Amino acid sequence: MSDEYLVGKIQAVFFEKPEDYFKIMLIKVQETSFTWSDAEIVVTGTFDELDSEQNYRFTGQLVEHPKYGQQFKCSHYQVETPLDQKALVAYFSSEQFPGIGKKTATKIVDILGEQAINLLITQPAAVKKLPLSTTKQKLLLEQVQSSYQSQEIILQLNQLGFGNKIALRIYHYYHEKTLEVLQTNPYQLIQDVKGIGFRRADQLALNFGLASDSPQRAAAGLLHVLSMLTNSTGNTYCTKADLFNYTLKLLNVADQVVTTDDLEQALKKLIAENEIAVDQDCYFLQKLYENEWSIARQLSLIETSFQNELINQSRVEQVFKQIAQNSAITYDQNQLLAIQQGLTHSVLLLTGGPGTGKTTIINGLVNAFATLHEYSLDPADYEDTAFPVVLAAPTGRAAKHLMESTNLPASTIHRLLGLTGQEEAEPSETNEIQGKILIVDEVSMVDTALFDLLLKAIPAGMQLVLVGDQDQLPSVGPGQVFHDLIQSQAFSTVNLEKIYRQDQDSTIVDLARQINLGEVNTKLFQNFADRSFFDCNANQVSHVLQQIVVKSRDKGFSLNDMQILAPMYRGPAGIDHLNQLMQETLNPLTLETKSVKFGDVQYRIGDKVVQLVNDVEKNVFNGETGIVEGITLAKDNPDKKQGDVLHLDFDGRQIAYARADLKNISLAYCTSIHKAQGSEFPLVILILVKQHARMLKRNLLYTAITRAKSKLIMLGNHEAFEQAVRDDSSQRQTRLLQRIQSTFKLAKKPLDQIDDHDLVLTLNKIQTHQIDPMIGLDGTTPFDFMDIN
Numbered sequence: 001m002s003d004e005y006l007v008g009k010i011q012a013v014f015f016e017k018p019e020d021y022f023k024i025m026l027i028k029v030q031e032t033s034f035t036w037s038d039a040e041i042v043v044t045g046t047f048d049e050l051d052s053e054q055n056y057r058f059t060g061q062l063v064e065h066p067k068y069g070q071q072f073k074c075s076h077y078q079v080e081t082p083l084d085q086k087a088l089v090a091y092f093s094s095e096q097f098p099g100i101g102k103k104t105a106t107k108i109v110d111i112l113g114e115q116a117i118n119l120l121i122t123q124p125a126a127v128k129k130l131p132l133s134t135t136k137q138k139l140l141l142e143q144v145q146s147s148y149q150s151q152e153i154i155l156q157l158n159q160l161g162f163g164n165k166i167a168l169r170i171y172h173y174y175h176e177k178t179l180e181v182l183q184t185n186p187y188q189l190i191q192d193v194k195g196i197g198f199r200r201a202d203q204l205a206l207n208f209g210l211a212s213d214s215p216q217r218a219a220a221g222l223l224h225v226l227s228m229l230t231n232s233t234g235n236t237y238c239t240k241a242d243l244f245n246y247t248l249k250l251l252n253v254a255d256q257v258v259t260t261d262d263l264e265q266a267l268k269k270l271i272a273e274n275e276i277a278v279d280q281d282c283y284f285l286q287k288l289y290e291n292e293w294s295i296a297r298q299l300s301l302i303e304t305s306f307q308n309e310l311i312n313q314s315r316v317e318q319v320f321k322q323i324a325q326n327s328a329i330t331y332d333q334n335q336l337l338a339i340q341q342g343l344t345h346s347v348l349l350l351t352g353g354p355g356t357g358k359t360t361i362i363n364g365l366v367n368a369f370a371t372l373h374e375y376s377l378d379p380a381d382y383e384d385t386a387f388p389v390v391l392a393a394p395t396g397r398a399a400k401h402l403m404e405s406t407n408l409p410a411s412t413i414h415r416l417l418g419l420t421g422q423e424e425a426e427p428s429e430t431n432e433i434q435g436k437i438l439i440v441d442e443v444s445m446v447d448t449a450l451f452d453l454l455l456k457a458i459p460a461g462m463q464l465v466l467v468g469d470q471d472q473l474p475s476v477g478p479g480q481v482f483h484d485l486i487q488s489q490a491f492s493t494v495n496l497e498k499i500y501r502q503d504q505d506s507t508i509v510d511l512a513r514q515i516n517l518g519e520v521n522t523k524l525f526q527n528f529a530d531r532s533f534f535d536c537n538a539n540q541v542s543h544v545l546q547q548i549v550v551k552s553r554d555k556g557f558s559l560n561d562m563q564i565l566a567p568m569y570r571g572p573a574g575i576d577h578l579n580q581l582m583q584e585t586l587n588p589l590t591l592e593t594k595s596v597k598f599g600d601v602q603y604r605i606g607d608k609v610v611q612l613v614n615d616v617e618k619n620v621f622n623g624e625t626g627i628v629e630g631i632t633l634a635k636d637n638p639d640k641k642q643g644d645v646l647h648l649d650f651d652g653r654q655i656a657y658a659r660a661d662l663k664n665i666s667l668a669y670c671t672s673i674h675k676a677q678g679s680e681f682p683l684v685i686l687i688l689v690k691q692h693a694r695m696l697k698r699n700l701l702y703t704a705i706t707r708a709k710s711k712l713i714m715l716g717n718h719e720a721f722e723q724a725v726r727d728d729s730s731q732r733q734t735r736l737l738q739r740i741q742s743t744f745k746l747a748k749k750p751l752d753q754i755d756d757h758d759l760v761l762t763l764n765k766i767q768t769h770q771i772d773p774m775i776g777l778d779g780t781t782p783f784d785f786m787d788i789n
């Protein structure tokens with residue numbers, strides 16, 4: 001059957017499924033190749049964002065829908081090119097071309113003729129004939145090209161299997177060079193276009209007939225493996241043996257086409273092109289390598305730019321005594337030390353387990369800092385100037401906790417830096433932070449890349465206090481920044497050890513301490529008033545868990561009060577299965593239940609959900625949990641573009657999630673331990689079974705149980721819990737410690753004691769990355785120390 005077409009404008013979008021671009025639209029008919037007597041027609045298919053002002057030509061078939069009658073099923077579409085003089089004038093004077101009125105549009109058509117559009121695409125220089133400013137000429141060309149030239153290329157990308165969204169991204173990156181890049185080096189797409197991974201690019205390359213042992217393929221394989229390894233292990237580098245082994249496995253699926261020699265050649269080139277950095281047997285993605293050096297350098301700059309001599313030491317003593325005397329709390333020695341060091345040092349690292357007083361000390365320090373410098377702590381006094389105390393945390397929940405416990409403004413690190421968390425590429429610069437002291441809580445969750453960005457945003461002279469629990473899980477992204485900073489011994493560090501708990505009967509903190517010491521004994525499995533253990537295997541977990549949650553609910557624990565935690569997603573004791581089970585148990589489907597299906601999940605009113613990414617616009621951040629309070633189905637929604645809408649409650653904030661937003665949430669009856677970092681719950685139910693073996697590490701167990709504020713229920717195998725207590729092998733491989741040590745060693749040495757070897761070694765590492773090596777050595781150049789001949 002040959003294709004039919006119709007031309008028309010969009011009247012309404014009845015339904016859309018943004019995840020695969022599917023739309024059902026009502027089109028006002030202008031012209032058809034088939035018999036059609038109505039003024040409108042329903043068109044279905046996959047479409048990108050369409051312009052309601054624009055005429056489109058839809059190509060496809062007229063089909064009979066069993067329920068809705070005749071519809072047009074569109075296979076491809078394009079902007080309808082205006083061909084006669086009148087239509088062309090209307091086109092050039094439309095809203096698409098701001099600043100061009102009817103008069104100018106007529107001139108354009110007079111000069112370029114009825115082939116104006118074609119001419120502008122095929123011979124862009126023709127634009128110079130027009131009596132327009134260069135800016136307007138440029139705008140006109142861009143608009144015409146993006147409307148017409150792009151269609152042709154996008155159509156070809158569609159035929160290669162790319163969805164419209166990715167096809168548009170590819171086109172917007174390469175423009176008219178798109179097809180050339182695809183044919184000569186499709187691997188380039190991996191780096192340039194978000195959403196294209198090695199497998200997709202490799203498939204394209206093979207389709208275009210590129211050799212399996214081509215240098216581009218070897219290079220792309222190495223970069224892919226290095227990125228996968230660092231992201232999956234959390235290490236910032238890997239060894240050459242690992243890099244080569246995994247890359248050979250990736251590239252030689254069927255035959256042994258790629259050799260170690262090929263990889264050696266490709267690696268050499270990647271190092272020369274600054275894609276991979278090497279230090280002894282450590283191979284880094286260039287970005288991470290630079291992040292580590294940059295962190296060391298920024299910290300050194302913070303240290304050297306801090307003018308300690310401006311702090312009046314006797315006044316510090318005075319304030320200090322005043323704070324100690326007037327406080328409702330009698331601070332212990334370590335706590336007092338933390339406040340004192342926070343006042344007088346450029347950088348303070350404050351670590352401690354749950355209940356050791358970290359929040360208390362943040363409060364004490366903020367007050368002491370304000371008293372010492374005579375700052376008001378009323379934000380209303382700072383209409384024209386920046387508030388001196390900047391509080392931040394990596395998650396929304398931790399930021400909220402900070403705000404509530406200090407009664408001062410606090411934000412996520414992303415918001416502080418003006419990031420959305422969904423940037424296409426990692427930004428190299430951000431907003432500069434304004435203020436006098438920056439206090440960051442839950443620092444163990446901050447990864448190498450984000451920490452580097454944060455430090456780059458700190459102005460000279462600002463003091464920095466980093467607060468966290470060094471025994472918790474490290475960040476999701478590569479690195480273990482807080483751990484490395486503490487290990488470096490380059491900064492003033494206070495470890496709060498004494499536990500203060502209002503509830504004297506709590507045994508959870510004792511348990512955390514026991515786990516941290518690696519003690520495995522029967523106490524782990526004993527039952528106490530605030531914790532209990534249920535011995536069961538993976539297949540028994542569902543049954544036991546159902547009983548526990550029902551009892552807990554009957555005892556008054558709300559969905560927000562109790563949180564089930566597990567380390568992995570798959571299997572009978574995995575997060576996915578437990579979420580389904582808990583939904584059936586705690587929020588079963590009834591005849592009246594409204595629900596919205598998205599992927600494998602049928603969301604219902606009353607469900608507990610978790611946000612999966614940072615969304616600055618909605619002010620909801622990765623890891624925040626909410627409850628579905630209402631549902632507006634698409635058929636009842638006057639705004640057809642939104643489709644179904646879920647109304648979520650995040651701790652008292654009501655936020656609407658249209659269909660397009662649902663990819664950013666999932667059920668949250670059970671979440672991963674990583675997702676729960678930075679949050680605490682009255683009741684934690686923790687599941688560890690032997691099948692989770694790969695994940696069972698001490699810091700994972702420690703992080704999980706310290707999420708419990710008052711009650712802890714553990715279920716699973718004894719062996720699984722014991723393995724977790726014993727396995728302290730979770731240390732990540734990074735070079736941040738060495739970077740800090742060598743940078744600081746150089747900065748602190750008196751000039752006459754710096755030997756060439758030291759300097760050359762450090763400079764070699766730093767110089768290549770435009771990092772100023774003259775930390776603390778103002779007025780001198782590296783060459784002053786080098787005997788260059």
Ligand SMILES: Nc1ncnc2c1ncn2[C@@H]1O[C@H](COP(=O)(O)OP(=O)(O)OP(=O)(O)O)[C@@H](O)[C@H]1O
Binds near residue numbers: 329331335353356361
């Ligand atoms: N020196 C002290 N004397 C008496 N009580 C204290 C002292 N320090 C802290 N506390 C109390 O101990 C409890 C826990 O303190 P805080 O919340 O500051 O600890 P934290 O380390 O931030 O804990 P978490 O990580 O669990 O939030 C609070 O009720 C606090 O008032």
